[in-house]
Amino acid sequence: MFATSQIEISRSAFKNNIDFIKKMIGNEIKFSSVIKGNAYGHGIRNFLSLAEENGCEHFSVFSAEEALIANKVKKQQSQLMIMGMLENEELGWAIRNNIQFYVFELDRLEKALQIASKQNQKAMIHVNLETGMNRIGFEEYELPEVMKMLRSEHLEFMGLCTHLAGAESITNYYRVKKQLIKFRQLIKKFKANALFPKFIHCASSAATMNYPKTRFNLVRIGILQYGLWPSRETLIQFLSKKETHSNPLKRIISWKSKVMNIKNVKTGEFIGYSNSYLAQEDLKIAIVPVGYANGYSRSLSNHGSVLIHGRKQKVLGLVNMNMMLVNITDIPQVKKGDEVVLIGNQGDQEITVSAFGDFTDQMNYESLARLPDQIPRKIVD
Ligand SMILES: *Cc1c(COP(=O)(O)O)cnc(C)c1O
Numbered sequence: 001m002f003a004t005s006q007i008e009i010s011r012s013a014f015k016n017n018i019d020f021i022k023k024m025i026g027n028e029i030k031f032s033s034v035i036k037g038n039a040y041g042h043g044i045r046n047f048l049s050l051a052e053e054n055g056c057e058h059f060s061v062f063s064a065e066e067a068l069i070a071n072k073v074k075k076q077q078s079q080l081m082i083m084g085m086l087e088n089e090e091l092g093w094a095i096r097n098n099i100q101f102y103v104f105e106l107d108r109l110e111k112a113l114q115i116a117s118k119q120n121q122k123a124m125i126h127v128n129l130e131t132g133m134n135r136i137g138f139e140e141y142e143l144p145e146v147m148k149m150l151r152s153e154h155l156e157f158m159g160l161c162t163h164l165a166g167a168e169s170i171t172n173y174y175r176v177k178k179q180l181i182k183f184r185q186l187i188k189k190f191k192a193n194a195l196f197p198k199f200i201h202c203a204s205s206a207a208t209m210n211y212p213k214t215r216f217n218l219v220r221i222g223i224l225q226y227g228l229w230p231s232r233e234t235l236i237q238f239l240s241k242k243e244t245h246s247n248p249l250k251r252i253i254s255w256k257s258k259v260m261n262i263k264n265v266k267t268g269e270f271i272g273y274s275n276s277y278l279a280q281e282d283l284k285i286a287i288v289p290v291g292y293a294n295g296y297s298r299s300l301s302n303h304g305s306v307l308i309h310g311r312k313q314k315v316l317g318l319v320n321m322n323m324m325l326v327n328i329t330d331i332p333q334v335k336k337g338d339e340v341v342l343i344g345n346q347g348d349q350e351i352t353v354s355a356f357g358d359f360t361d362q363m364n365y366e367s368l369a370r371l372p373d374q375i376p377r378k379i380v381d
Pocket of ligand 1: 034163206
């Protein structure tokens with residue numbers, strides 16, 4: 001009720017993915033579940049609880065805003081790490097709540113130290129290093145100053161980290177290798193100064209799969225836990241090293257709506273806005289109450305498919321803000337209220353996340369992250 005579509009998250013599929021990841025990385029390496037971007041559209045609140053049920057206890061978010069949401073629902077012993085945006089005004093809150101955070105500029109490090117001493121607490125920091133992505137991270141010349149501050153009793157040196165640009169494709173091999181060499185060089189500097197971080201980390205899903213040496217003692221994994229691959233190449237690389245030729249991961253998300261209205265259209269009539277679809281025959285169409293305002297991209301106009309009665313049916317004409325029109329001429333028995341699957345299975349048919357994104361040139365990451373928070377999420381078996 002009160003929603004035109006809903007998202008389901010599969011408990012068993014998630015368990016399958018976590019088991020796969022844990023088995024691959026072993027017991028020695030800590031697993032951080034990346035839940036930025038509203039848990040890649042899966043819904044941070046539901047997803048976090050499901051992950052905790054399956055033994056996850058470390059979570060990575062992008063900003064203080066996301067950490068605030070996660071901090072409200074997480075179990076006390078679960079740890080949070082902010083990998084990006086945090087205002088100096090939010091530092092007091094983060095430190096008070098034992099939230100770990102990246103530092104990549106002296107200003108933030110100084111403020112964190114000041115506030116932590118004032119609150120008589122420890123700021124749990126991860127020192128983020130620039131190694132070649134050229135995004136965020138301390139430059140090498142800043143490190144003597146960083147190391148000096150790290151000796152304070154009010155800073156806990158939780159991590160030394162960086163992010164690798166391009167690990168999703170072997171064509172970036174030299175760039176990744178260069179970054180890794182740089183990272184190791186910088187790690188040595190810290191160690192030579194008797195500064196030992198609890199965790200050393202740089203690997204996302206792609207690096208974890210394609211470059212096992214990048215795992216150090218913590219991996220930050222997002223897309224794999226949701227049952228998708230960072231790139232097709234990563235899947236192919238993985239399968240080529242294995243006996244099996246089947247994908248070990250399972251998509252955990254499904255997105256469903258229902259038929260809102262049904263209409264017959266005569267040959268020669270245009271359908272919906274504009275003149276993007278002209279009926280070449282007498283048609284029967286179903287109106288589905290999901291449009292681009294609900295996360296269904298307008299670029300899927302005349303291209304997208306959905307499942308009704310276990311059959312793949314085409315989206316006709318332009319996707320509207322809140323509705324789309326679907327061809328049901330071949331299944332005239334469809335009636336108002338029947339289930340429409342936008343992502344997921346129905347019978348033996350499936351709409352994959354990539355099929356839902358392909359035509360729009362969106363990556364899996366983007367199509368998922370754009371699903372609005374307003375769509376209700378629920379956990380199913
Ligand atoms: C998003 C992100 C990850 C996780 O990436 P996946 O490809 O989804 O595994 C890891 N580290 C950082 C810094 C990120 O921003």
